[in-house]
Amino acid sequence: MANIQRAKGMQDVLPEDRNYWDWIIQTAADLARRYGFRRIDVPIIEYTDLFARGMGTASDVFVQKEMYTIAEPDGSSITLRPEYTAGLVRAYIQNGMGSWPQPVKLFTFGPIFRRERPQAGRYRQHSQFDVEILGETDPAADLEIMMLAMNLYRSLGYKGLTFQLNSTGCPVCKPAYINALKAFLADHGDKLAPIDKERLAKNPLRVLDSKEKGMDDLLADAPHIADHLCEDCESHFADLRDLLDALDQSYSINFRLVRGIDYYTKTVFEVWAEGIGAQAAVCGGGRYDGLAEAIGGPSVPGVGFGSGIERIVLGLKEQGIEPPQPDAPTVMVAHFGGVTKTAAVKLAFQLRQAGIGTRLAFARTRRSLKSQMREANKHAIHTVIILGESEVEEGMAAVRPLDGGEQVRIPLAKLVEWLSETRD
């Protein structure tokens, strides 16, 4: 058995769990369409270059290790997508969506791949629901993205939801802020943990994300990005907050909320839910006005979010929320082999044709009715139709309700009508 197992970090989604998935995806798609988003699907594989440019060079070495990259015989390099946004922006540019009515609002679902060490709620293949608005700078677009995310979790029944909101500035104002932050941290270098000193050197913004002891107090006095925003970012952020207020939507300004990649500009946000442990964030997103240019295209502003389905499922389970059960057959046809089996097979398909979900008993030889009844009971069947020799001879069916009630004989010709009137 030891050698028959799924690859590391991969997951089987068993039928029981799949109920959560279907429900989540259905809910999300309905919601997105109500907001005017349309579904798109892009390939799982893109040229490696697209992701390399999209991510920026800061985390290049690291990124290389986490991506599933394949060298093709023709010398090109392709990669299993580690995120959605770059591929969607590529599709926007390549398909000339710049000349569609703007903005273009898209959503999608599917797997993304990162070679990380697996952990609770984090796998090497995981699926995301991803939503983007491309070609729009209005803060109301940011609002729409945020509210779509929030309302998705609300629709699913999540409790204890909060918005964490911040602005990360833009290429005009961000560098000056980073310098101010660096200077501040350098002044307090003796108070930094080794890990934070490393972050300070590599990616100063990440120090804000530090969970080291004493950092809460220290960072309280650190410069806030909000005080360093340029005029454009400042007004964008103010407008967004006004709109949230207009909707009576509460949120927390979290100046320590930062996102890893370079391409984020202005708005960054996360939705947090209570009760799912260390991974409080069920989704993260933001604005990325510089991404399209970074990958070598025209300037196209964008804002969006991605949310991991596995993590949503985890949260639902921890909050004790169960998905609706999908329809399963409630009618079963039992028989005793031979001519009765032939009759049963014909009947089962007639019922299905008529829209009645039907389970057919299988049996290579004569099989006891007891075992067929037991089978019915295990599958929540509420009506067993028994076709024995005498029934077949007379063109009748013995209809046995399992939820109480008398067994009756119904002419086969009237069975569909009888079932739809009486049993559903």
Added chain:
RNA sequence: GCGGGUAUGGUGUAGGGGUUAACACGUCUGGUUGUGGCCCAGAAGAUCGUGGGUUCAAAUCCCACUACUCGCCCCA
């Protein structure tokens, strides 16, 4: 990449050197001719993760490896 934990039938567990590895759930069959759930009886199903070592004897002790899992780093 770094650290912790765990590995026994399909699942969850018990057993801690000595003849047929136990229990529960699940699965299957039967409990008089063609009737479920409860109950009863029975059956199938494990070379005790892999490889080595100690021993007369290893599921049990030792070592290594692998896998799984939790956390750290990092997170698109």
